[in-house]
C-alpha cells in the first residue's frame with residue numbers, strides 16, 4: 001500500500017452499489033466457536049482481514065484445521081479441544097481475538113501466551129485476567145495489558161464470576177464463550193449494570209446459541225451458561241455494520257444513493273443504530289450518546305463537522321482504549337481541517353461546524369487506526385486536499401475500502 005491517499009471531492013452525488021465486507025465481530029466469534037466444536041463448520045460471507053487472519057492463525061496454532069475455499073468462506077474443523085500452541089499467540093491489534101482467546105486458553109491443557117503489537121500491549125486486559133483467576137484459572141498479565149500467560153487445565157471449576165466491563169464489553173463476551181467449557185453452570189455478572197455496547201453481548205449470546213450452547217440472560221447484569229460442548233454448524237455472516245456507516249455517511253454527505261445490499265434494520269450488530277442518526281444529517285441532534293454504537297462515533301464525528309449545529313458526543317470514554325485514543329485523535333485530526341473544529345471536554349468530544357470557506361486541505365495522521373483513516377477520508381468528499389497517511393491500516397477490518405469508494409466514483413489518488 002502507498003504512504004498516503006488524497007481524496008478528490010466528487011463532482012456529483014455518489015451513486016452506486018457496494019457491499020461492505022462481512023462482520024468482524026461475528027466472524028471472530030464464529031471462528032472461535034467453530035474451533036471449539038467437534039466437527040466441521042462452514043462460515044460464508046465472512047470477513048478476511050488482519051483481525052480475522054490473526055484469529056485464524058492462532059486457532060491453527062492450536063491444532064484447528066481452517067480451510068479457505070474462497071475469498072469469503074472458512075471451513076473450520078475442530079476436535080472439541082484446543083491444543084497448547086508451541087509459541088505465543090501473536091494477535092496484532094485485534095481486540096476481539098485477544099480478549100476471546102485469553103479466556104478460551106483456559107480450555108487448553110498447557111500454557112498459552114497471548115500477546116499483540118505495541119498498541120495491543122497498551123490496551124487493558126486486567127479485569128478479564130482477574131475474572132479468570134476468580135474462576136480458578138491461573139493467569140497473569142503483569143502490566144495489566146498483554147502479554148497474558150494462561151495456564152490452562154482443560155476447563156475450570158468456578159461457578160460465578162463478576163466482571164468490570166467498564167473498559168470493554170469484550171471481557172464479558174470472552175467469559176460467556178468460555179463458560180460452556182466449565183465443569184458446572186456458570187453465572188457471569190457485571191459489576192454495576194453500566195456497560196458500553198451491550199449489543200455486542202447480545203451478538204455473543206446469539207452466536208453461542210447458534211453453536212448449540214445454552215445461555216440465558218437473567219437480568220440486565222447477569223447471564224447463566226450451562227456446561228456442554230459446542231456443536232459444529234454452518235453460518236452465513238452478515239455484512240459489517242461499522243463498515244456500513246462509512247457508506248451511509250458518504251451517501252448523506254454527497255446527497256447520493258448507495259445500495260449496500262442490506263437493509264439497515266436487517267443488521268444485528270449495535271452499530272446499525274447509527275443509520276437513524278446519519279439520516280438526520282445535516283440536522284444531527286445536539287447530544288449523541290455514543291456508548292451503544294462506539295465504532296460509529298468517528299464516522300458521526302466527521303458528519304458533525306458539516307452539520308448545521310454543534311454536536312457533543314457523550315458516553316465515549318472507552319474510545320480512549322481502542323486502537324488509539326479516538327477521542328483525542330478525532331479532536332486533533334478534525335481540527336487540522338479547520339482550527340478548533342473539534343475539542344475534548346473531559347471524555348466528551350464536541351464538534352462545532354465551521355463555514356465551508358474555513359475548511360482547508362490537511363494531512364491526516366491515522367495512528368494505525370483503521371477507523372480514523374476511513375472516517376477522516378469522508379471529510380475529503382467535501383473538502384479538497386484531504387490526505388490520509390498510512391491508508392493501509394484499513395486492512396484491520398476493511399481491506400478493500402479504498403477500492404470500494406473509488407468504485408463509487410470518488411477520486412482516491414495514491415502517493416508516496
Ligand SMILES: O=C(O)C1=C[C@@H](OP(=O)(O)O)[C@@H](O)[C@H](O)C1
Nearest residue numbers: 025096168169170197200294295
Ligand atoms: O465484541 C465485539 O465484537 C466488539 C466490541 C467493541 O469493543 P469494546 O467492547 O472493547 O468496547 C467494539 O469496539 C469492537 O470493535 C468489537
Ligand SMILES: C=C(OP(=O)(O)O)C(=O)O
Nearest residue numbers: 093094095096295322323
Ligand atoms: C475497537 C475496534 O476493534 P477491536 O477492539 O476488536 O480491536 C474497532 O474495530 O473499532
